Amino acid sequence: MPKERLMAEKTKHVDGVAPYAGPAGGWGALRAVAVAVKAEMGASSNTLALMHLNQPDGFDCPGCAWPDPKHSSSFEFCENGAKAVTWEATAKRVDPEFFASHTVSELWNWSDHALEEAGRLTHPLRYDVDSDRFVPTGWDEAFARAGTILQNLETPDQAEFYTSGRASNEAAFLYQLFVRSYGTNNFPDCSNMCHEATSVGLPQSIGVGKGTVTLDDFDHADAVFCIGHNPGTNHPRMLSTLREVSRRGAPIVAINPLRERGLERFQNPQSPVEMLTNGATPLASAYHLVKVGGDVALLKGVMKALVAADRRLRAEGGPGLLDDAFIEQHTVGLETLLADLDSLTWPELERRSGLTRDAMESIADLYGRSQRVIICYGMGITQHRHGTETVQQMANLLLLRGNIGREGAGICPLRGHSNVQGDRTVGITEIPTEDFLERLDTTFGITSPRTHGHNAVEAVAAMRDGRAKAFIALGGNFAAAMSDPQTTFAGFKNLDLNVQICTKLNRTCLLTGGETLILPCIGRTEQDIQAGGLQAVSVEDSMSMVHASRGFLKPVSEDVRSEPSIIAGLAKVTVPGAPIDWDLLIGDYDRIRDGIEAVFPDFADFNRRVRVKGGFRLRVGASDREWDTPDGKAHFLVYSSLQEDPPVSEDLLTLTTIRSHDQYNTTIYGLNDRYRGVHGRRDVVFANQEDLDQLGLAHGDLIDVVSGDRVLARQTILAHTIARGSLAAYYPEANCLLSLADYDSRSGTPSYKSIPVRLRRASEV
16 A cells, blocks of 8 residues: 555544554543443442442342452452443333333334433333333233233244343243243243354363363463453453463463454553553463454464474474373374364465464464463354354364363353353253253153254244244343344244343334233342342352342332242243242242252252352363263364355455444443444444455445345444454444354354455445
């Protein structure tokens, strides 16, 4: 590019776009928290809730699932955790008067941000078609309306029961008990859309679909690899852990398509020195921009280089890099993996990954010199057409040097919502095992269905085709979260029943079917008082720690109920003949936990252990080198391909969806993306400057993003530090580019992060 044009591009003004030079966290985070508190809580005493966030006797963060440290500080929360609390504990209300003033047709044209920003739901509601409004209804009437429709379906398999990851263990267990006593295993779940590739891939590799590390392992790791995740936005409390890793001199290797500030440097708001001096701790010692969809090629390149170095050392008469004793005792499949690596050529690995051979060899060199390594990864790995296989390649890399089941080493999938892992643990699954169903049936005297149910993609397909007639959601915003909103929205319109159990109004509430009900529930921050008094619930974090959560605030209104109470109300009218005393269970959640313990042996002595400060860790066999696979061994698993379906023409790029910094999953707190320098807007696409040059486009141009006949229209293209051939746009807006058929065939996870697209100049009209 001519020097004059390059300078012009760098200085070109684009509305709402200005580079951010500061670190992650620090004063910027404190200012953002102050703004959120003022906007949502004002002078309300609800601000005291922040002092109870992630405390031993308080409530668990309604945001991410990063674990709590053993010794909590007075302020054990991050910027986005504070936003999650202010968003839930807001002083704003969406009450019957609100709906009297707004029709559903009007609300449909509001943004997703505006819908949730309106405030907390206060009363149970039903949709009135004549007025096109939600109107108040009584709880008994709402339960009766839903129960009647569910009872009159031709088969229970015509109903879909969705679960959000922020539902507690108690609510999720009661929900699956209700649904299985009703007669179906249709459990589309938020895990289907995020880490299902982990849940499917890791059990085949190491016998468990969870991470193998604890928070203490980060104190002993010689190196930490961060692949396909952005901690500054999606799990900010992890930054404190990475800061400590960096400060003791252990290298952190970042591998991600975009350069993210949360992997570069961090200013700890709880460090007086850093705050007063405006200093920061560098995080990543090396940062590699892998091409979107190129992770398999990268991991294979690193393994190929590691094996080559191992062979050189052995040929020189010294010890190799592979852990022979571990491999011999604990694994199978090495020879097949080595043959696959030997068949690969470096030019192909470079082309597919977007990295040079030198870069991949440098990663392998660091890995080979480090005795204890943790690999952390997020949805940048799992949300691809071959996410399951990519997860297994990371497991392969760790197994080569015995880095699973060793202090300071292991695999660390970074879960999203605060209890998405726990929901799975207590039975939210469309593919239950026979052993689990037998224990459930014996404990509660029911006969569970044995036919496997629907995941999220299958649920939408059933709605589209008219095979599903009812949808009940325990939290979340399913329609906005799912791929292919065109098909998903139309599918909801085919339903006889749409029930949304939620705290705030969202897009899915407005997809009215034959009967549409909004059932408002209390939030994580609020007191849950039942017949037996004040209740606590439990959650499981990303590292299999289970601990209690106790709400602090008074519920938003007298007309909201807890999730377990709402589930029990639906169950009593839908399956009145079930041999289950629902009122007894919700009167004291200890009884629900007794049921969990009876069905899941890992929860032995549940009620006592959950009351211990910090909770307890569930068994993770691989952490102790106990491989819960059919043959009792960890498996090297070969995947012969190198990438997502490769582009077939030079103008085809691969787009990944991303979250802004003012966002958590589908919840959009505001319109800023501070670390990426975007303010007051979300209609942008990030691109590599060299790709823009090749396409004849410039920073700030108005473009359309095209995938087949799908179009994300009138976006502003921004030059950004991103791998060549890659683009990034915000989720969920860019979901419109993704077909329902685009998913990982093994896990069912939609390929949100690998969408082949073309760019064209937007029409001036």
